Amino acid sequence: MTSVIGANIKRLREERGWSQARLAREVCRSTGVSGEPIGRQEVSRWETGKRTPREWLPFLASALGVTADVLKAPQEPTQPPLPTLADFLPEEDPLTPLQTRRGRQIGMGAVDDLKQRVHGLRLADDVLAGGDLIRPALRELRSAVKLYRHGAHTSEVGQQLLRQLGELAQIAGWIASDAGQHGEAERIYRLGISAATQAEDHTLAGNIAGSLAYQYSNTGREAEGVTLAHAALSDAGSDAPPKARALYLDRVAWAHTKMGKAHAQPAMRALGEASEALAEDTPGTESPAYLYWVDAGEFRVMESRVYTELHRPLRAVPLLRNVLSGYDTTHTRELALYLSWLAVALADANEPEEAAAVAERVIGISSDVSSERTAERVRVILRRLQDYADVPEVAALLAEQEAA
Structure with missing residues (x-):
């Protein structure tokens, strides 16, 4: 159960729009020591109450711009907090870098190469089914995770690698789900949410979370589908491109639909909002390349x-x-x-x-x-x-x- 300190850490972090990885970096910076003695996983443990910061508390307070007493103080009861994508990150994050990286230096060329392979896999999914693609998709994903964890790279290159890992996880998870491997797909989606969150790409994180919500809705986990679809929409924020917001709202509409006729009104409301969002996608509006398939025709299908x-x-x-x-x-x-x-x-x-x-x-x-x-x-x-x-x-x- 989340502790008072953990709840305060999470609240203050989210108020600043920081990922758990970002807070970990800020805490390390406030200590003044070299290296990164803590990472995203440790912040997650603090927020969920699995560990108490103890000696890290003053550095946490400094990073968040508050006193240690503020972190210890119980908050006045309010409405139940909305779920966030942080609640859906994997327990043990396979993206945690090795403490000592002895691999080859990774540059932007490797990022561009990975980007091309991800795009190729996405185009293949347009014409081939999950059973045909799951093996190459999983090979690509394992290779990309290994590249990120074992290679030596700058923070900028690392962030771009994480972004491509997130995109790869989204399409690989979709392929695994199409192949009927729902447990595998969920693990892949959670990995992708973690990668996108660490890359601070909230639009991508929302897209991946929406894909997982869609799977939940279609596999007997309708209530979880509603929760996650709303979390994807909320975390992405109002600054997400119109196509992305339309897609998130489509997922919300479908999640409510799968809950039955009692949820017809929120489903129809989300459809209307999705239509409005898509109408904002005027010529010149930039959207991530992976949303190429989101258009008026796909909206009519949904x-x-x-x-x-x-x-x-x-x-x-x-x-x-x-x-x-x-x-x-x-x-x-x-x-x-x-x-x-x-x-x-x-x-x-x-x-x-x-x-x-x-x-x-x-x-x-x-x-x-x-x-x-x-x-x-x-x-x-x-x-x-x-x-x-x-x-x-x-x-x-x-x-x-x-x-x-």
Whole structure:
């Protein structure tokens, strides 16, 4: 349980917009000793109450610009604090640098090389599924962590390496999740949140946290999905680029949607705010390169999925038809996923014959796709069509799948 001192450390750190790694550096600087005798993990232990600063207390107070008595004083009861991404960092951080780095000197050339590999993996994910990519993705991630931990580099190069590690963890976590390796994906996402946080890239941290929240929402951990989606939005702040804020709000909308009809209003409110954020993405507005896929079409897909999940097919079907009419068929997995939502929405609209036809197309497309996401969507469709088992087209499809 968090101690009084730990809660005060966390509160004062967050008021300054510092990461745990930043506070660790400031404390080391205030001691006047060479090297870094404490790191991010030690600050995390202080904040969670697992350890008491003791001899570090005056240096902590100095770094935070307060007295030691302020750190010891209980705070007046207020509303429960909002969760932050610090609550989702890994317990033992594999990014902790070795005390003595004897590896080769790492320069910006290595950072640029890693950046290209990350981008290549992201483009590969557009056309290949998680089962095809998980092995190369994990190899790249292990190699990048080793490069950061063992190599000798300046603080600037280290920060850029951490940023690329965060981007790599986001796409590797997404790939692992698509392959059905949810435990592995969660560990990778937490690693990425840590890397982005240490790099003080709050936009990237929010993107990675939103991906983990999305996994929670889809794997039976809906309440955790809501908590983390809101934490991602809150921690990124109002200065995040419009595309990023739109994506965070989409994740919030989906998290509330998966909680059921009682959360329909916050889901719809988040969708509206996401639309407003995306409208701010005018020509000349800069966004991180990894958000290249966030556009009006993707927003319509999310909107239609929310409507489908809330059983509002009259809104969902036209949106999905519009998106699918011009969708790139080389993106096989996404095409199968989007069609799966159309099949369910058509069933909700009491159009079982057309729903069966779309379902048959989904099954055909996804048969050669090594994706747990598409496999689960096929199962969802077939369960939904059971309500129309007496319709000849549906009966034929169900019989064929049972035989298969």
